Amino acid sequence: MQNPTAAMLVIGDEILSGRTRDANMHYLAQELTKQGIDLKEVRVVSDDAATIEAAVQALSAKFDHVFTSGGIGPTHDDITADCIARAFGAHIDIRDDARALLEAHYEKSGLELNAARLRMARIPDGATLIDNPVSTAPGFTIGNVHVMAGVPSVFQAMVASVLPGLTGGVPLLSQTLRVDRGEGDIAAPLAALAADFQDLSIGCYPFQINGVFGANVVIRGTEGARIDAASTRLAKELGL
């Protein structure tokens, strides 16, 4: 049986301009891998309504799950919720359940729940709220799309709220062998190994440290015994 598949959509001009370095992709990739959900594609797009809408529709049709990050705050450039609603043809407005969460939060904090903050209660009809233990304003799930904040601490809390509710697959296991030789020296035994272990994925990731070339060979699969067998054979062949 195949694992569920997923895509991520990162929304934000600040990533594409190089001002901000995205931190959420790496985090989500690791969490999905642990749960046996295969992250197949990531797209980073700008804060442009038509672009966001088209990307959500394309990814939602192609993968079991889509996770978005960014653009659900209170300011004028936070347009994600409305774009997602349009992508699903869903009506969107301030929703009572989300408003109640914000009212309780801002009452406690003594801050005003002004018109801008109320925008964070705009949730499409039919969507389920995603809990935000960090700063209250919720994310939401509509169809197979999970809409989350871009601030890393909030994104991570929302991922922790969403993932336990999703059906996972068989977690991907891996072993890494570090080889202090250029990739070109080990390419032939690696190719032979990959041919003999077609149920595994054998990746070779070169690095360069202080002018010396080496490679990490990563053997991935779902059966530990098979990974052990491949790893043992390769270590022997390479004299590791």
Add this chain to the structure above:
Amino acid sequence: MQNPTAAMLVIGDEILSGRTRDANMHYLAQELTKQGIDLKEVRVVSDDAATIEAAVQALSAKFDHVFTSGGIGPTHDDITADCIARAFGAHIDIRDDARALLEAHYEKSGLELNAARLRMARIPDGATLIDNPVSTAPGFTIGNVHVMAGVPSVFQAMVASVLPGLTGGVPLLSQTLRVDRGEGDIAAPLAALAADFQDLSIGCYPFQINGVFGANVVIRGTEGARIDAASTRLAKELGL
């Protein structure tokens, strides 16, 4: 006049599995912004031939430039060059100019130029080589697609080889104002500012440090005087 547009295609299972944290996207984003080329989209895809080919065709048709990273080494999982050739309907084989570079390099280093390493001389017909001062094996440009290595030091060297040859646009300038208040407090003046300065892009990027919420307001545009004017007005309104 509009700036040239660009997309980046990051190729590699190791990014999607969370094993490796991509470093090239952020670097390229910054370099393109300096040169006035607008990075509009990034896609990260797995080492799957059909997926790579389709992504290259889609991005190449949509943007002025496409930059790829990853998958041009000597091992069996390095399939990028062949995928790009197919995407352009170009013949690919070991090419004499690339082979000559590798021969000289491996002769000097005393390493064998074996069959695996020779794969790095596979270059599509009609492509222009991209210089690799770090480890010799070249990248290439075909059509509007620039094919580069995934190892960050090599990727950066190749970007430095390619960018000076491209026609840039007007570099994007920016000013950042840090506001130690929640976004919700400043959303209204920000929206008014954005409405009055439609030639600028006003972004609001919240952060949370030690439980305190704040935001960086980034004002971007191509005319320094306009950015100054917007920044001065906002600082005054917010009492910064």
